Amino acid sequence: MRIVTFAFLVLFMLPAWASEPGQPIDCSDWVPSIPGLSCTAMPGWVAGAGPEQTRVLDNQGLMLWFPRADQPVGYCGVNELRPRLLERYDYESGTRETIGQFLPQCAGTGPDNYGIIDELYCLWSDGPLFSGCQLFFDEEKGRLLIPVQSSCYDEGWTGQCAYNENRWVIAISGFTTTFDILQTYTPASGQLSFRVPHMPEGLQYADWFDTYYGDLATVGDWSQAQPLRCGYPATAPTMGDYLTVDDTLPTPAAGRGYYYVTAANYQGQRRYGRQSNGGVLRGRDPAVLPACSE
Numbered sequence: 001m002r003i004v005t006f007a008f009l010v011l012f013m014l015p016a017w018a019s020e021p022g023q024p025i026d027c028s029d030w031v032p033s034i035p036g037l038s039c040t041a042m043p044g045w046v047a048g049a050g051p052e053q054t055r056v057l058d059n060q061g062l063m064l065w066f067p068r069a070d071q072p073v074g075y076c077g078v079n080e081l082r083p084r085l086l087e088r089y090d091y092e093s094g095t096r097e098t099i100g101q102f103l104p105q106c107a108g109t110g111p112d113n114y115g116i117i118d119e120l121y122c123l124w125s126d127g128p129l130f131s132g133c134q135l136f137f138d139e140e141k142g143r144l145l146i147p148v149q150s151s152c153y154d155e156g157w158t159g160q161c162a163y164n165e166n167r168w169v170i171a172i173s174g175f176t177t178t179f180d181i182l183q184t185y186t187p188a189s190g191q192l193s194f195r196v197p198h199m200p201e202g203l204q205y206a207d208w209f210d211t212y213y214g215d216l217a218t219v220g221d222w223s224q225a226q227p228l229r230c231g232y233p234a235t236a237p238t239m240g241d242y243l244t245v246d247d248t249l250p251t252p253a254a255g256r257g258y259y260y261v262t263a264a265n266y267q268g269q270r271r272y273g274r275q276s277n278g279g280v281l282r283g284r285d286p287a288v289l290p291a292c293s294e
Helices: none
Strands: 002-004 030-032 038-043 063-065 074-076 079-081 084-090 095-102 105-109 115-122 124-126 131-133 136-138 143-154 165-173 184-186 191-195 208-215 226-232 242-246 258-266 269-271 274-277 280-283
Touching: 030 038, 074 105, 074 115, 079 115, 084 115, 191 258, 226 242
Parallel strands: 002 258
Antiparallel strands: 030 095, 038 165, 063 084, 074 079, 084 095, 105 115, 115 143, 124 131, 136 143, 143 165, 184 191, 191 242, 208 226, 208 258, 258 269, 274 280
């Protein structure tokens, strides 16, 4: 068993297969284009909850939106299969890129070769100022929330759709956060990873990071932490960089486990999370954590 302590978040890898044709589109149909982004299904949807926006900005100032693709990726009978894209735009460089997509499914064909298609639609809002997809960005957790509806489209009205509609909320995690290092452990690859946050651990920037591990039985006694990787990356990181650390530890015995903690270093200052003492939240003592030398 391996965990990440306190402000760190463990995310499990999603299955690589897609949903079955004729069943609602879900997170198994999510195909990321950049590392570190994962999809989680949040059940339910509440109309009118929160501000309604067609586009949002993430913590790096990049604009996000959720259009349908202009070009099909294939056909279901005579009907096009066009994915729903997650795109972002950088105002400074003028570059636009697709960072992931949800793929539609062909559940068969009906009369006149009409396609029976499972597609994903964003839920739209119509208001006096604007209308469009509802997008919400969680700045602290670096997470994009998109209320959506998966629908079975049967133009030939064959009655072959196994469902009518399924409403849920997409949560795309892995964007740059504010302050905290949200660290992910991926058992399949044996790596720890995180995206450099805005003001890591409340510091203006970070010169480098040090990652430690320890036995779960010693959590709280940070003097017993052992270096896993020190002084990375080779050059000062920038906000949004995706960093990985190889986990070379052997699989712990049954009933035992490891914790991981990463310290941010900037101009002689070191910080590695917070702790509660008598109901007061404060930074952990940097003097307790051993010097990092692999």
